[in-house]
Structure formats: structure tokens, C-alpha cells
Amino acid sequence: MENPVKDFYLIKGFNCAQTMVFLASQRFCFEVSNDLINAMSGLGGGLQTENLCGVVSGGVMALSLIFPDKDIQNQAIVSFQDILKSKLSSFSCKEIKKSHRDENVKCLNVVETAFESLTEAVNIITKKTD
Numbered sequence: 001m002e003n004p005v006k007d008f009y010l011i012k013g014f015n016c017a018q019t020m021v022f023l024a025s026q027r028f029c030f031e032v033s034n035d036l037i038n039a040m041s042g043l044g045g046g047l048q049t050e051n052l053c054g055v056v057s058g059g060v061m062a063l064s065l066i067f068p069d070k071d072i073q074n075q076a077i078v079s080f081q082d083i084l085k086s087k088l089s090s091f092s093c094k095e096i097k098k099s100h101r102d103e104n105v106k107c108l109n110v111v112e113t114a115f116e117s118l119t120e121a122v123n124i125i126t127k128k129t130d
Helices: 004-011 016-028 034-050 054-066 070-088 093-100 108-129
Strands: none
Touching: 004 016, 004 108, 016 034, 016 054, 016 108, 034 054, 034 093, 054 070, 054 108, 070 108, 093 108
């Protein structure tokens, strides 16, 4: 069975933020440029200092691309953060790694959880705006 999270994150070597945007582009049909993905390399590793986890920054970037309307975008971003925080308890890369990282697959499960949370947020906002 194909696992796009594993493909982007483990096989292609994208960081958490880059993986979130690539997955969102596939699921929600928007294009991302190589320049954008390259620019996102600095978001990995919690902004390189184990601070804000890349799944959060990448998720926010993805939602900004999915919802160009600022009011809807803001609702989606808040919803995503609420859902994700309830699952991970923190947005700190350092804290998340302590409780969720698996040395064999790095933060694969964190990215999967975050992308599920992003999808939930999109579904909530889409239902509200229909």
C-alpha cells in the first residue's frame, strides 16, 4: 500500500514542513514550485533550533495556499492548531520529539498526525463555508 507521507518524508528526504505542503498540494490540488520547497528547508528541525515544529509551520503555509480568502484562512489555521495541539500537546519540536519520535522512522508518525489534523481542519472549514 502506498504511503505518500513515507514517500516524501523518508524516501525523498523532505523535512516535516516541506512534506506537509507537498501532501497538501496533492490532496487539495494546488501547485508548489521548487523554489518554495527549497525556501522551506529552513523550517525543518523546529526552525533549526527545535522550536516551532515544521508540521505547524508547513501546515500553516499549506492552509494559506488552500484558502486564499484571509478570513477563511485564519479560521482554518486556528482550527488546525487546535486539533493538532490536542493530539501532540505541544508545538515545540524538542517536546514533540521526546514523546513522539521513533529513531527508525524519525518523525513520520508526527507528520502523519499533523496531516490528518490539517485534513480535519479543511473539512471543518469547508463545511462551514458551503
